[in-house]
Amino acid sequence: NAGVMQNPRHLVRRRGQEARLRCSPMKGHSHVYWYRQLPEEGLKFMVYLQKENIIDESGMPKERFSAEFPKEGPSILRIQQVVRGDSAAYFCATSASVNTEAFFGQGTRLTVV
Amino acid sequence: QKEVEQDPGPLSVPEGAIVSLNCTYSNSAFQYFMWYRQYSRKGPELLMYTYSSGNKEDGRFTAQVDKSSKYISLFIRDSQPSDSATYLCAMSAGSRGGSNYKLTFGKGTLLTVNP
Numbered sequence: 001n002a003g004v005m006q007n008p009r010h011l012v013r014r015r016g017q018e019a020r021l022r023c024s025p026m027k028g029h030s031h032v033y034w035y036r037q038l039p040e041e042g043l044k045f046m047v048y049l050q051k052e053n054i055i056d057e058s059g060m061p062k063e064r065f066s067a068e069f070p071k072e073g074p075s076i077l078r079i080q081q082v083v084r085g086d087s088a089a090y091f092c093a094t095s096a097s098v099n100t101e102a103f104f105g106q107g108t109r110l111t112v113v
Numbered sequence: 114q115k116e117v118e119q120d121p122g123p124l125s126v127p128e129g130a131i132v133s134l135n136c137t138y139s140n141s142a143f144q145y146f147m148w149y150r151q152y153s154r155k156g157p158e159l160l161m162y163t164y165s166s167g168n169k170e171d172g173r174f175t176a177q178v179d180k181s182s183k184y185i186s187l188f189i190r191d192s193q194p195s196d197s198a199t200y201l202c203a204m205s206a207g208s209r210g211g212s213n214y215k216l217t218f219g220k221g222t223l224l225t226v227n228p
Contacts, residue, residue: 042218091156098211104156
């Protein structure tokens with residue numbers, strides 16, 4: 001049973017470009033949580049999604065960031081017009097329900113140059 | 114005041130030592146408490162999960178929660194070099210009925226166990 005898959009593992013973007021981060025949940029998991037880990041900071045909650053629905057996006061910056069979890073395919077975290085401050089490790093976690101263990105992916109390390 | 118405070122260390126101990134890791138928090142709504150282990154360049158891995166106050170033991174690991182003091186601890190007995198990693202505390206209020214809902218993490222403590 002494959003774990004939570006995130007790709008790409010490393011992503012380099014120039015300022016102003018778009019970044020798309022993908023998270024494929026474990027089989028049977030329909031809950032996805034995205035977190036951001038800035039250098040020297042703890043993991044910060046960004047958004048919680050279930051299939052086709054955004055449940056809570058209170059941790060997402062108001063501009064340039066969006067997330068989706070379509071009926072088919074992975075969850076996508078999209079960052080438009082990236083800036084240097086977006087450089088961070090982005091992790092997703094997935095679970096079968098809100099009370100069963102959430103498993104984290106290996107993360108995507110975004111570097112904005 | 115940050116919601117969750119965790120001493121970042123680093124903490125270096127000899128093999129076989131007992132390790133104590135701690136977090137304090139300010140939000141009295143937190144009910145679910147977790148400890149994660151994160152190896153370098155990897156994702157966090159759940160080690161221990163506790164609901165409300167009390168102790169929980171799993172092998173060499175013991176988690177303690179004192180809600181009256183807003184203080185949680187993780188003890189590692191007979192520490193091994195393979196325990197070298199960053200340890201993250203995390204907690205949630207469990208709103209909308211879920212323990213996974215909106216975890217708040219500490220910054221993590223870097224632990225090195227020397228052979």
